[in-house]
Amino acid sequence: MTLQKLIKIIAIFISILLIWQIVVTLTSIEHYILPSPNRVLIALNQNYGILYKHSVITFSEIILGLILGVGLGFFSALLMGYYKLARDWLMPIVVISQAIPVFALAPILVLWIGYGLASKIAMATIIIYFPITAALLDGLIRTNKEQIYLAKIMGASSWSIIKNIKLPSAMPSFASGVRIGAAVAPIGAVVGEWVGSSGGLGYLMLHANAKMQIDLMFAALFILALIATLTYFSIDKLMKNLIYWSAQS
Amino acid sequence: MQTENFNANFDIDISIDSLSFGNLEIFENFNFTLSAGKWTSVLGKSGVGKSTLLRGITGELDSKTNFSITCSDKAPLKGRIAYMGQQDLLLPWLTVFENVTLGMRLRKERDPVSIANAYELIDKVGLRKYCKEIPENLSGGMKQRVALARTLLENKSLVIMDEPFSALDIVTKLEIQDLFAEMLRDKTVLFVTHDPLEALRLGNYIYLMSGSPAYLQKVSELSGGIPRDIKNHELQSFHGELLLAMRED
Numbered sequence: 118m119t120l121q122k123l124i125k126i127i128a129i130f131i132s133i134l135l136i137w138q139i140v141v142t143l144t145s146i147e148h149y150i151l152p153s154p155n156r157v158l159i160a161l162n163q164n165y166g167i168l169y170k171h172s173v174i175t176f177s178e179i180i181l182g183l184i185l186g187v188g189l190g191f192f193s194a195l196l197m198g199y200y201k202l203a204r205d206w207l208m209p210i211v212v213i214s215q216a217i218p219v220f221a222l223a224p225i226l227v228l229w230i231g232y233g234l235a236s237k238i239a240m241a242t243i244i245i246y247f248p249i250t251a252a253l254l255d256g257l258i259r260t261n262k263e264q265i266y267l268a269k270i271m272g273a274s275s276w277s278i279i280k281n282i283k284l285p286s287a288m289p290s291f292a293s294g295v296r297i298g299a300a301v302a303p304i305g306a307v308v309g310e311w312v313g314s315s316g317g318l319g320y321l322m323l324h325a326n327a328k329m330q331i332d333l334m335f336a337a338l339f340i341l342a343l344i345a346t347l348t349y350f351s352i353d354k355l356m357k358n359l360i361y362w363s364a365q366s
Numbered sequence: 367m368q369t370e371n372f373n374a375n376f377d378i379d380i381s382i383d384s385l386s387f388g389n390l391e392i393f394e395n396f397n398f399t400l401s402a403g404k405w406t407s408v409l410g411k412s413g414v415g416k417s418t419l420l421r422g423i424t425g426e427l428d429s430k431t432n433f434s435i436t437c438s439d440k441a442p443l444k445g446r447i448a449y450m451g452q453q454d455l456l457l458p459w460l461t462v463f464e465n466v467t468l469g470m471r472l473r474k475e476r477d478p479v480s481i482a483n484a485y486e487l488i489d490k491v492g493l494r495k496y497c498k499e500i501p502e503n504l505s506g507g508m509k510q511r512v513a514l515a516r517t518l519l520e521n522k523s524l525v526i527m528d529e530p531f532s533a534l535d536i537v538t539k540l541e542i543q544d545l546f547a548e549m550l551r552d553k554t555v556l557f558v559t560h561d562p563l564e565a566l567r568l569g570n571y572i573y574l575m576s577g578s579p580a581y582l583q584k585v586s587e588l589s590g591g592i593p594r595d596i597k598n599h600e601l602q603s604f605h606g607e608l609l610l611a612m613r614e615d
Binding site for chain 2: 271277285288363
């Protein structure tokens with residue numbers, strides 16, 4: 118990241134804080150409706166230990182969900198790209214699974230696999246799986262036909278064509294899918310925590326809200342946004358390295 | 367250079383009884399011969415069936431069609447063809463060297479002689495300095511040189527080219543045509559084009575493909591070897607005639 122970019126981000130951040138402070142001062146709104154940035158900062162400082170503990174839980178859910186979702190999506194897309202039969206039978210199932218809202222699935226997942234990490238990881242995985250699968254499969258199918266034709270004339274096996282031509286060609290699409298995955302993974306994890314859990318930032322926010330500790334709730338929200346942003350930008354950087362040859366950066 | 371050079375020493379007879387897609391008949395009673403070690407150019411408008419003809423010769427059409435190909439040495443043609451397309455078909459994530467050795471990569475070969483040949487060919491097409499560059503950093507003419515080296519490394523008897531110069535500007539085009547004519551001197555070459563100048567310049571034998579279903583018409587043989595001088599009067603007068611013939615079709 119260049120210095121200029123960093124300055125820009127800091128400037129945006131400070132402007133948001135300023136606007137927030139001005140709104141609070143001008144409207145003299147009660148602190149239990151909208152706490153001032155200063156109060157949130159104090160809450161952050163006072164609850165450092167508890168915020169850290171819950172952040173680790175949510176962060177683990179997001180990362181493990183991402184790994185599982187990307188892995189499963191990758192193999193499903195590969196399978197469907199390789200066997201047309203698999204595509205014809207699996208794609209409708211994948212699409213139908215996507216049509217069921219994750220919110221509706223959450224209570225069932227909690228019921229089945231419990232209040233712990235597993236149900237949240239499952240949520241994140243499910244929410245990530247579809248964009249990855251759809252993006253990679255699309256990339257595999259849209260490989261330049263002429264390139265495949267050339268490979269066939271060169272005597273390449275169909276596995277060799279997948280490995281050497283289709284899969285690398287599909288990497289830019291795959292990278293887009295992973296970016297979307299990284300953006301929605303925190304949603305999966307937090308929704309899971311709201312529905313039923315014993316830890317995580319979503320859990321903390323729900324409880325702080327119930328106890329009218331709105332400053333703590335905002336502190337948790339701030340940490341969550343920070344985690345989500347950092348995850349997204351790290352993944353984005355990783356994807357740019359993966360598709361070093363592609364100018365679409 | 368190569369220890370075992372498969373220079374073309376056999377003629378190829380191509381005969382198509384009929385070929386149709388749905389109700390549309392593409393070819394009917396279509397016969398021609400590719401002479402050993404000579405360039406045969408097939409000239410035709412877009413959509414006349416030039417690419418389909420190449421697909422048939424490379425064995426990439428449905429087996430239901432009545433396509434018969436006989437080589438004068440009685441061996442099958444399959445596996446003895448190298449192909450060049452309208453696009454350079456370089457893989458953007460591979461370096462120049464890796465693109466030239468694509469056939470080996472696809473077939474999982476690791477032959478030190480071929481690797482040495484690859485370097486020699488890259489040298490001959492004037493790209494020694496660019497071995498480690500990716501295609502994005504090359505000009506159109508340079509990419510076409512890489513594609514030529516890739517084709518030559520395959521070391522096949524028959525080289526098939528589908529409008530290989532169409533993406534180049536006119537000056538680069540002439541320069542690349544000269545290079546191709548020199549480097550593919552001993553090969554049997556079949557190339558299709560919509561550009562009469564190109565067909566006249568590079569074809570030892572020239573055919574005009576027209577009509578629906580398509581038929582071939584042999585254009586009177588021009589004197590001299592290839593590449594022919596563009597200032598050649600004979601070539602210029604044929605150029606005009608062919609343009610008229612193509613327009614009337």
